[in-house]
Amino acid sequence: MKIRFVFALLTVFALSFQAQAQNKDIVDLAVGNKNLSTLVAAVKAGDLVNTLKSEGPFTVFAPTNDAFAALPKGTLDFLLKPENKKALVKVLTYHVVAAKAMSGGLKDYQKVASVQGEKIKIVKKGGKVWINGAEVVIADVKAKNGVVHVINKVILPPSMAKKSK
Numbered sequence: 001m002k003i004r005f006v007f008a009l010l011t012v013f014a015l016s017f018q019a020q021a022q023n024k025d026i027v028d029l030a031v032g033n034k035n036l037s038t039l040v041a042a043v044k045a046g047d048l049v050n051t052l053k054s055e056g057p058f059t060v061f062a063p064t065n066d067a068f069a070a071l072p073k074g075t076l077d078f079l080l081k082p083e084n085k086k087a088l089v090k091v092l093t094y095h096v097v098a099a100k101a102m103s104g105g106l107k108d109y110q111k112v113a114s115v116q117g118e119k120i121k122i123v124k125k126g127g128k129v130w131i132n133g134a135e136v137v138i139a140d141v142k143a144k145n146g147v148v149h150v151i152n153k154v155i156l157p158p159s160m161a162k163k164s165k
Contacts, residue, residue, distance in 0.1 A: 026060050026143045027052045036150070038068040038076070045080050046089045056145035057100035061120070061131050063154045071154055087160070090116055094157040100146050103129050103139040118157045131155060 027049055030036040039062055043049055052058065068076055079088040093116035101112065106129060111119040121132055129136040134153035141148040 023144055025053050025145045026056070026058060026148055029141065029143050029148055030062060035064050035066075036062055038065045039063060042068075042076075042080065042088060042092055045082075046085060046092050048089065048092055052096075052145075054145065057098075058115075058146035059097040059099060059101040060146065060148045061095045061097075061134070061136070061151045061155065062148050063095070063134070063151055064137070067134070067151065067153050090157060090160060091154070094118060094120070094155060095151075102147060103136065103149065114157070116157055118159060120155070 024032065027040075027043065030040050030043070043052060052060070078084055079091060094114045096115040097112050097120070098115055099112075106122045106124065108122070108124040110122045112122065114120050123130040129139060129149070131149070131151055132155040134151040134155050136149045137152050138150035141150070
């Protein structure tokens with residue numbers, strides 16, 4: 001019963017998100033979706049709004065609020081501090097590809113370069129797409145300057161993940 005409720009909730013979320021996408025850029029899509037409010041706050045703190053409102057095209061793997069909440073305690077607060085802006089920008093730009101990549105065009109075990117510079121690994125299994133272990137829960141939300149894929153986990157660049165271990 002709980003799984004059906006979660007699926008129904010995700011379906012409603014996906015349909016409303018898709019309907020909002022028609023003529024909006026990536027930032028306006030995120031601003032209009034309460035489940036991406038933490039991402040919006042981080043993009044603002046990183047001074048990336050103008051970049052993500054530009055022509056693009058971009059593919060953004062957008063972590064949900066729950067994905068940010070699942071980070072180790074204190075991580076988000078650390079990243080949002082002005083003195084840690086460089087680290088925040090590194091994390092956020094690792095979620096962006098400088099091309100429009102629809103889910104159907106992604107290949108299993110493909111590696112794509114992020115705007116941050118390090119590669120993102122794509123895996124397709126069980127009819128789902130995974131980005132560095134994060135599941136794409138809503139795919140192919142078209143924006144006028146690219147596409148958004150909503151993911152259930154914040155992904156860290158390999159160079160940062162190694163430092164945190």
